[in-house]
Amino acid sequence: MVFVMTRDPVIDRRAFLALLGLGALASPSAARAQQAGKVPVVGVLTSGIAPRASTTDATRQGLRELGYVEGQTIAFDVRFAGGKPETFPGLAAGLVQQKVDVLLAIGPAALKAARDATGTIPIVAVDLESDPVQAGFARSLAQPGGNITGFFLDQPGLTGKWLELIREAVPGTRRIAVLVDMTTGPWQLAAIKAAALKLKIELQFLEIRNSGELDRALGAGVKGGSRALVQLSSPLFGSPSLAKQIAEFTVKHRLPAISFSRRFAEAGGLMAYGPNPAEHEKRLAVYIDKILKGAKPADLPIEQPTKFDFVLNLKTAKATGLALPQSLVARADQVIQ
Numbered sequence: 404m405v406f407v408m409t410r411d412p413v414i415d416r417r418a419f420l421a422l423l424g425l426g427a428l429a430s431p432s433a434a435r436a437q438q439a440g441k442v443p444v445v446g447v448l449t450s451g452i453a454p455r456a457s458t459t460d461a462t463r464q465g466l467r468e469l470g471y472v473e474g475q476t477i478a479f480d481v482r483f484a485g486g487k488p489e490t491f492p493g494l495a496a497g498l499v500q501q502k503v504d505v506l507l508a509i510g511p512a513a514l515k516a517a518r519d520a521t522g523t524i525p526i527v528a529v530d531l532e533s534d535p536v537q538a539g540f541a542r543s544l545a546q547p548g549g550n551i552t553g554f555f556l557d558q559p560g561l562t563g564k565w566l567e568l569i570r571e572a573v574p575g576t577r578r579i580a581v582l583v584d585m586t587t588g589p590w591q592l593a594a595i596k597a598a599a600l601k602l603k604i605e606l607q608f609l610e611i612r613n614s615g616e617l618d619r620a621l622g623a624g625v626k627g628g629s630r631a632l633v634q635l636s637s638p639l640f641g642s643p644s645l646a647k648q649i650a651e652f653t654v655k656h657r658l659p660a661i662s663f664s665r666r667f668a669e670a671g672g673l674m675a676y677g678p679n680p681a682e683h684e685k686r687l688a689v690y691i692d693k694i695l696k697g698a699k700p701a702d703l704p705i706e707q708p709t710k711f712d713f714v715l716n717l718k719t720a721k722a723t724g725l726a727l728p729q730s731l732v733a734r735a736d737q738v739i740q
Contacts, residue, residue: 443695445505446498447481448491448513450638461681462507465688477695484513486614486639488586491516499524505694507687508553510638512586514540518551525700527690528553529683531636531663532587535705544705552700553690554683556636557707558590561677563598565661568676568713569631570602571731573659578605580629580658582620582649584637585610591635614645621652632660634667636677646670650719657723668714668739673725678708712736 447459459481471477480503482494488510495516498506506526508514514528518540528540528551535541535555542548544555570576581595592608599606607627609620624632632653634640640649641664650671653660662668663677683706690703715735720727732738 442476442478443504444478444480444501445507445691446501446503447479447507447509448484448494448498448517449481449509450484450486450488450513450642459507461684462687462691465685466692468685469688469692477691486642486645488512488613488639492519495520505691507691511538511588513638514551522550524550525694526551526553527687527694527700528555529687530554531556531678531708532558532591534558534590537590538588541705544707546701547703547705548701550700552703552705554686554706554708556678558594559597561663561711562591562595562633562635563601564676565633565663566595566598566602566604568674568731569633569659569661570604572661572674572725572727573631576604576630578607578627578629580607580609580624580627580632582609582611582624582632582634582640584635584639585612586639587635587637595633595635611639614639614642617645617648621649625656625658629658632658634660634662634664634672636663640664641666643670646672654719654722659723659725665712665714665737668716668719668737671716671719673716673719673723675712675714677711679710679712682708682710714739 449459459479466477480498480501482498484490484494491512499520503524506517506524508517508526509529511530511533514530517526533540533555536543540551566579569579583592596606607624607629609624611617611620634649639645640662643666646664646666647670650667653673654671659673661674661676662672665675668675686706693703694700713735714737715732716739718739
């Protein structure tokens, strides 16, 4: 799937002259694109299923707001993993073979595949599951130092917040199931284990590696006697169908649950607390724009989300017989009645 966008040539000329005046040097891929006179291509790796790609749509909107219009200066080549992270290496290799100018990798499995496929093509990442430094994606947040930059999440702060919200919703909770996509790496696990130890909460880990393992994992949570569920961040869980599947399971089994994704609460889950997607999805356009104008990923600081949304589904609380504290309801950014 290819999306093509154009930019006003007057704006492009002014930007070019400004860069020239500053002595800016184009990245190798962008320079090749300019020399060949071809439209720069952004290759996208996403866990979604075609034709749905909400992050790509938001990035395209961000580019439009920067002045891009369809037709001449940028195109998107979107490769969908269809919920199967094991397909990312082949998809990444295909984009590298096409000599795309920028890779947009959504999620840790996509990012790892992109990194393994190329050390020269600039990579813009949306990875809300990894520690970029510990994972070896960057030297530091301020100076990534390689060909990767983008958005990453502060896991220790977020996982601790999930546990605190669950405990507030279900006072006295001592055993909580944790649904985790094992393809996202160890950083979320380490963060939630540390938070649980501090709060004296026992965790039961429900591990999956693809969507086909979801029913088995959720069933194990009920059998294991957990009184609530925390769903760790994963691009896999962000799909509408899986969000609905997980939400319906938790309601059926009266299992209070929290997710990073607003979509989970909207699908019937009890709570969601996580970064506002619009904040980072549109910022991706800024990264892409800067790189195509000559900036190097090594010099573009990694950003972390600063806005978090708390969504509470009162309809679900009532359906499961859960009386939520009014203090908790009052703090919600959105209440679903």
